[in-house]
Every structure is written in structure tokens, then in C-alpha cells.
Amino acid sequence: MGTKILEVMTERPRAVTREASVREAVRLMEEEDIGSLPVVDEGARLVGMVTDRDITIRVVGGGLDPEATRVGEIASADVVALSPEHDLDEALGLMAREKVRRLPIVVRENELVGMLAQADIARATKDKTTGEVVEAISQPPRGPRVAGSDAAGGSNVRVGESAEEEPRSQR
Secondary structure, three states: OOOHHHOEEHHHHHHHOOOOOOHHHHHHHHHHHOOEEEEEEEEOOEEEEEEEEHHHHHHHHHOOOOOOOHHHHHHEEEEEEEEOEEEHHHHHHHHHHHOOEEEEEEEEOEEEEEEEHHHHHHHOOOOHHHHHHHHHHHHHOOOOOOOOOOOOOOEEEOOOOOOOOOOOOOO
């Protein structure tokens, strides 16, 4: 493809802090018509992602108060990200492996500068690869379906990991 992420990403994405209420995150998601928000600390340093699914399962399903619950309590801290200079092919591969529909784009010390979504890729490319990636992202993860608690660990932003790694389960 040869296209850089910088050419197709959404710049200056909306984000929330760990201290924001879940209600505020939902309001921003509705206002922006998006299903996830990057979670930042110290200005623009990426520390996690919160999705509409996190809110549905962890807040609504858990019977928590969305005004009293902080985003940091429910956000996923294990996040994959790329830089604006990565090639779009790398992003497509990472999205397929990790089964994510949106990637935060970071520079320097995980400073959030953009988001790359399936829609951005679809607008930029009209080839067969895009359809294959969308299909791969949508495939259910392999392996057993194990029930249990989903405890998020510390902040693990991984930038531009190699293709040899095993896919993680969908959040």
C-alpha cells in the first residue's frame, strides 16, 4: 500500500482522563458518535481505552452508578498503539491480530495524537485487503470460552509489535 497512518488517521481525537465519570464518557461518545475513547493522563499520555462494551458489561451489568464510577475503574489498560509514521499495512495487520477496530496513534512517550478506525481505512483504500482485515477483526477468538473475572492489569501500551506474536482475546 505504501500509505502512512498519518495520511488517514483522525487527528486530535476526543479523550477522557481516568478521573472522568463514566456518565461523562458516555456523553462524549454520544456527542462524537463513537464507541470508544482513549484514556489519557498527564495531558495527553495514553494510559488506556474505554469502550461502550466496557461500560455495558462493567457498569450496567455490574449495577454500578455511572456518575460515581470513574473511567479508570473500568477502562482497559492493555492497549496496542502505533505511530503516525507506521505504514497502513502494519496497522491492518495489527488490527486483525489483536481483533480491534480502532488503534490509538502515539508519538514520543505515548502522547496521543490520533486514532485510526476501520472507517478511516475504508475511506483511504478500496482494495480487497481492507475487506479481509475487517473480516479477520470480526472473527471470534480461538480457544476455549472460559468464564471468570476480567481483571485489568497495569498500563501496557505496546507500540508497533511484531507480526509473530499471538493474538490476544477480544476485550
